[in-house]
Amino acid sequence: MNIEDLFGKIKTPVRSATICLDADLQAQHDELREKLDRLQANPGATMGDSGEARKIAQKIADVEATMRGSEVTFKFRGISAAAYSAIQERFPTEGNRGGWDVIKGAHALLAACAIDPVMTEDQAARLVDQISNGQLDKLFSAALLATQGDSSVPFSARASELLRASA
Secondary structure (H helix, E strand, O other), X not given: OOHHHHHOOOOOOEEEEEEEOOHHHHHHHHHHHHHHHHHHHOOOOOHHHOHHHHHHHHHHHHHHHHHHHOEEEEEEEOOOHHHHHHHHHHOEOHHHOOOEOHXXXXXXXXXXXXXXXXXXXXXXXXXXXXXXXXXXXHHHHXXXXXXXXXXXXXXXXXXXXXXXXHO
């Protein structure tokens, strides 16, 4: 085996994160789920024969379908250790106590790793300003995992169990 041969085979890891861009739908879902929970808590009602519960359950299913239609998947390719280090150096923690200011530099990592959709740092900064902290965590985690995560062959216990059960 020759190291030069391996260089052409290297593909840096890619990770994806899917977020729903319509946060109002999440609020609708929460309200409907709360109504359904209140109906379930009523000792005189059973879920199976409650017409109101079925209507609410259908509304929840409809909102979930609409939420899936508002989802966007972002794909991130890992960057080299040198590129990651350069981003960290651009955004040091206050007082230079070590580490880097992830809040101030998240957009830089997103832009450096983004492959679908591709984005500039300015676009990534605008995205960060418009999404929730939870959505940012999900995107940032995918970019970070692509950059620092394990690249060994993963194991899916669920898939293995399914295959074993069907054999």
